[in-house]
Amino acid sequence: MKITSATIYPLSVPLMEPIKMSREIVADAKTVLLCISDEEGRQGWGEASVAPLMTGETLDSLVGSVKYLVEQAKNWEWTEPKKFAEEFAKILYGNASAKSCLEMALLDLFTQQQSIPLWRYLRQENNLPDVETPAPIPLLRMLGGSFDKEVADAKSFRELGFRHWKIKIGSLSLAEDLHRVEALSNLLEGDVISVDANGAMSLSDAIQFCESKEASKLSFAEQLVPADLPLEDFVLLKKRSPIPIGLDESIHGLSEIEEFIKAKALDGASLKLIKTGGVLPALEAGKTLLSQGLKMNLACKIAETSLAGAATASIGFALGEVPWGFSMSNQYLQFDICNQPLKAQEGKLDVAQLSISGIGVTPNLDRVKSAIAKGYAAIEC
Template structure:
């Protein structure tokens, strides 16, 4: 089934409240919703939400290159994922956000054409329950403790705490949050590259007693070549995030013994195809993984759940972002049962569509 044409829709989704990390404050998320059509009229959906502070991309940069990228794969079979990736990469280096939207749409189209859900198309099967965490934004200590309490009262069993602006404050944040939520709640942390190497080691050693699952991105990715120093000194497991964009990054993380775990994001990795290659590296080297994202809609987090059913090494799910939005523009997609248990749709493909009234409010680009 050959790729025939594309439509792009640009939108902003307002958040219920500001999302704060050591990298900055987010009040809304930018989105490009991408629709691919086959020559017989079947379609698939993809999406990206460019995070300029992570990957240097914006909606404007995505749109600037989007037509060259989409034109390069017109007439190619939607099942030829490796060729599609090669064509996209031949046009421009990087630009993983818009490439991921194209890649995801092609996978949706391909699996719908086969009349099977995406996880089956990827060789997976439904064999696990999926539970997401919920994130405590970086803030004043008392506000973070209050948010942690509220999250637990909603029924979440896992919280992710944003840290990274000050190691000493971070120790106190974790102490008080653990005291507030009790010992039965799992806590994982994300420094968003905010600590120095020395600060990371000292902070991780001091919060170890508060039973932390793992730490994402303790130091700036510019010092990824020294991440192994943190890993070797830390009693808490280290998860590579911003240090892990490409397949070669994954190989370097393994070769240098830089981390204990991988964090996969469709928009960071450049799509499903590249993610599956990184999953293969993780499986060969017994590296557990988490699937997460930026602040995309349910399209991408439904893809995350499909991916989660393809590998026993995908053990953790950071899929709370759709709960941050004031509105949900998606039809179908993953169900947030009681907010924290994620249930895949039974439909073919990803199992999503977009509300027509919402699309009418978007800027349409053909």
């Protein structure tokens, strides 16, 4: 399988409403779509989003890396998905997001060629028994905005069937966050409720937060402290915390997962393709966590389209369980790039929404072109 042509689309898709995190406010999804063609005229699509505070990528740097990678990759024969990561490393050091974008497009082509859905290919790689319809994946719904809005959203989305929640913390005082967390925990009692500070807390605040009775109903607390703290701090937090500790910004791939497991510094991790460098490395990371009795969530960066959503969901269908839920971020976009965006059904994503070959979602070119970021243009390689 060879890449005969490629087009890169730098996109900016507005969110329904800005999402406030501890260290940034995201108002639009800056994401890069890649369309590659093979010798037989098939088209494969890939996506990766910018994440300046998680991967260091901006739209300019991501477009530049994807372009470089794809131009070099055009001369290569791509036949064995398990070797893709090794081959990418021969072209470009680091740059996990760009590699994830190309890997996704190549996997889309490969699984179309095999007439198999990506999720089934991954499930075979995971040695799980083949099934026609794997269990739907629970979706993780983020709560944000004013406290009144959080309460109203929690009630209305719970009625729609959502049972997994994420409360963003770290931009208010510790006392205010604890008050919100307690009130929302009481409202959503029995559900999988989590908080995410995106590394904004000091170690002492994080310990105080976890030990407080207001946080006692949480299912896990994600990335309370900055990723650049020494490992001993994470070990101490885990030791002192009565609630499970999840990590996101601290975990980019398997080597960090193994290091934190060895140090007994986590109860689970958040897996994103832009961090792991693609679908297959994320599958390996998920397998490792589950095999150690740890938890994981799957997540798209805020925000990615249905394309990255479908590729990430495929890992969940292949693993057979996503204990901490799947944060499918296309639900926060004003519009999506395909005709039938992935949608929650009773708070879950079912496999029937994915087509029977490839990633399962095909972008509509007119929609893609209408979302090109201001000051940018499609790039032919």
